[in-house]
Amino acid sequence: MMQLKDILYGVRITAVSGTTTCDIASVQFDSREVQKSDAFVAIKGTITDGHKYIDAVVKAGARAIICEELPAAMVDDVTYVQVESGNQALALMASNYYGTPSKNLKLVGVTGTNGKTTVSSLLYQLFKKAGYKVGLLSTIKIMVDDTEFPTKHTTPDALVINKHLKLMNDAGVEYCFMEVSSHGIHQKRTEGLAFAGAIFTNLSHDHLDYHKTFAEYRDTKKILFDQLPKTAFALTNLDDKNGLVMLQNTKARKATYALKNYADYRAQILENQFDGQLLKINDNELWSKLIGHFNAYNMLAIYATADLLGMDQLETLRLISELENVDGRFQYYISKNRITAIVDYAHTPDALKNVLETINTLRTGNENVITVVGCGGDRDRSKRPVMGNIATEMSNKVIFTSDNPRTESPTEIITEMEAGVEPQNVKKMLSIENREQAIKTACQLAADNDIILVAGKGHETYQETNGVRVEFDDFKIVKELLSSLDK
Numbered sequence: 001m002m003q004l005k006d007i008l009y010g011v012r013i014t015a016v017s018g019t020t021t022c023d024i025a026s027v028q029f030d031s032r033e034v035q036k037s038d039a040f041v042a043i044k045g046t047i048t049d050g051h052k053y054i055d056a057v058v059k060a061g062a063r064a065i066i067c068e069e070l071p072a073a074m075v076d077d078v079t080y081v082q083v084e085s086g087n088q089a090l091a092l093m094a095s096n097y098y099g100t101p102s103k104n105l106k107l108v109g110v111t112g113t114n115g116k117t118t119v120s121s122l123l124y125q126l127f128k129k130a131g132y133k134v135g136l137l138s139t140i141k142i143m144v145d146d147t148e149f150p151t152k153h154t155t156p157d158a159l160v161i162n163k164h165l166k167l168m169n170d171a172g173v174e175y176c177f178m179e180v181s182s183h184g185i186h187q188k189r190t191e192g193l194a195f196a197g198a199i200f201t202n203l204s205h206d207h208l209d210y211h212k213t214f215a216e217y218r219d220t221k222k223i224l225f226d227q228l229p230k231t232a233f234a235l236t237n238l239d240d241k242n243g244l245v246m247l248q249n250t251k252a253r254k255a256t257y258a259l260k261n262y263a264d265y266r267a268q269i270l271e272n273q274f275d276g277q278l279l280k281i282n283d284n285e286l287w288s289k290l291i292g293h294f295n296a297y298n299m300l301a302i303y304a305t306a307d308l309l310g311m312d313q314l315e316t317l318r319l320i321s322e323l324e325n326v327d328g329r330f331q332y333y334i335s336k337n338r339i340t341a342i343v344d345y346a347h348t349p350d351a352l353k354n355v356l357e358t359i360n361t362l363r364t365g366n367e368n369v370i371t372v373v374g375c376g377g378d379r380d381r382s383k384r385p386v387m388g389n390i391a392t393e394m395s396n397k398v399i400f401t402s403d404n405p406r407t408e409s410p411t412e413i414i415t416e417m418e419a420g421v422e423p424q425n426v427k428k429m430l431s432i433e434n435r436e437q438a439i440k441t442a443c444q445l446a447a448d449n450d451i452i453l454v455a456g457k458g459h460e461t462y463q464e465t466n467g468v469r470v471e472f473d474d475f476k477i478v479k480e481l482l483s484s485l486d487k
């Protein structure tokens, strides 16, 4: 039990009815979870409005209601608190409830369109190798040092975040790396967290369904930097045209990295092969098992972060060379007949272009690149034709297929991808809705030494249709199919 007034510390309150000196069992924002003595935060969502459930939670025994609009009829023995923003109240209350756990460790946030999972997971690996206890909040999983927890979101809700940060405190974790998505920032899931630093990877086309304009998407990412304290660092990619925008209003210590521009941390790619690349970072050479231009940026970002957090530079370089690929990020398998199957989470135009560019630089002869790709349902529609165009332009053969259709028609999503294909590339294109059949066709079409790229789902182990998730693992499937076809 904790007193309501302590849970509300820092929340912008506009009116109170009832006492705040009362005991609260836990904080909830979903009416279906509310039990006796809980505080319920009403949030206006995109589908429904939490305010509609106030009567129901009072009946369920809620002790306090935190809302943007006070209900007309109020019940005795229930405290009603009117706040400016339900989302902000929830974030601060979650932090207070768990004892502001972000203050007891060094929390670093990673934002950008692509590379968040890669950078945060590699930082987790790096700091583990350096001997620290480390936490991770990522699209793939949550780690409290060595203990793994499943996750559904890239940036979970404020209660989930703070609950796991508290577990990290209890386990003696010193550093935590977390992905900060634009949805997360917009819904204030990360407000009230004490960040020791933030990293910006890059900004390109995604989520324009949610944010409406690119400027709004960019400005949402910038909020993470605007809210940093003076003691934190703000690290940005100077080669991205929005890199400097992130630093415009921050109070934090500014640092930059770049491959093309002059920056505090610089890298050059000296060699690039299938099993790794040789980089020159500032004045030292570094071997990385992760390949591709975009991973040179990721490596540089983690090197810079380690330096900003005070880790020894030479030790960092040594440990970085040991880092392994993150699940579903350029994960590859070479078959008996030297067909290379690559599974990659590229689900944005920019990521798809980067991955295909990397594959094309690694081609040694006239082997073909066969790409299998789809676009998610109930997500940004405008990226579909763009991805259709990139895939057909940069591959020899493309099979359009489904990638989590959710509540949309898979046929229509594919038609929207096909609409972006240039006339001269139409002959390269095939469409097979069933993802397993699409991968199978790619395997059948592949000749010795060809390269198959299966893009969009990476580490995901399911295919989601109408709210139902069926087990589906691109890597497992492509590997099995190549062996069963005796290729």
Ligand SMILES: CC(=O)N[C@H]1[C@@H](OP(=O)(O)OP(=O)(O)OC[C@H]2O[C@@H](n3ccc(=O)[nH]c3=O)[C@H](O)[C@@H]2O)O[C@H](CO)[C@@H](O)[C@@H]1O[C@H](C)C(=O)N[C@@H](C)C(=O)N[C@H](CCC(=O)O)C(=O)O
Binding pocket: 029, 030, 031, 032, 042, 043, 044, 045, 046, 047, 048, 049, 050, 053, 152, 153, 154, 155, 156, 157, 181, 182, 183, 184
């Ligand atoms: C578009 C979006 O982000 N939606 C999130 C949002 O849901 P919403 O606004 O639709 O909520 P709603 O269903 O309208 O409900 C409003 C409120 O009423 C409450 N409610 C609802 C029903 C009920 O019976 N009782 C009740 O109290 C809900 O708990 C909620 O507080 O708030 C919910 C609670 O926090 C989130 O679970 C939900 O994430 C959905 C599931 C989602 O898919 N989000 C994705 C798009 C997302 O956030 N993705 C990013 C990554 C994107 C990237 O790759 O960059 C992420 O960080 O994961």
Ligand SMILES: Nc1ncnc2c1ncn2[C@@H]1O[C@H](COP(=O)(O)OP(=O)(O)OP(=O)(O)O)[C@@H](O)[C@H]1O
Binding pocket: 112, 113, 114, 115, 116, 117, 118, 119, 139, 154, 179, 181, 201, 202, 294, 295, 297, 298, 328, 329, 330, 344, 345, 346, 347, 350, 351, 352, 354, 355, 458
């Ligand atoms: N620094 C980068 N720049 C551009 N593309 C990248 C970069 N790092 C990774 N990618 C590409 O983007 C894909 C997704 O990478 P990653 O999962 O790290 O991004 P993310 O930002 O976490 O994505 P999400 O928004 O889904 O959480 C990778 O599979 C790779 O193709």
Ligand SMILES: N[C@H](CCC[C@H](N)C(=O)O)C(=O)O
Binding pocket: 154, 347, 375, 376, 377, 379, 403, 404, 456, 457, 460
């Ligand atoms: N975090 C991203 C992941 C997209 C991955 C892709 N496989 C899809 O399902 O659309 C999102 O929720 O938009």
Ligand SMILES: [Mg+2]
Binding pocket: 116, 117, 118, 138, 139, 140, 154, 179
């Ligand atoms: Mg991610």
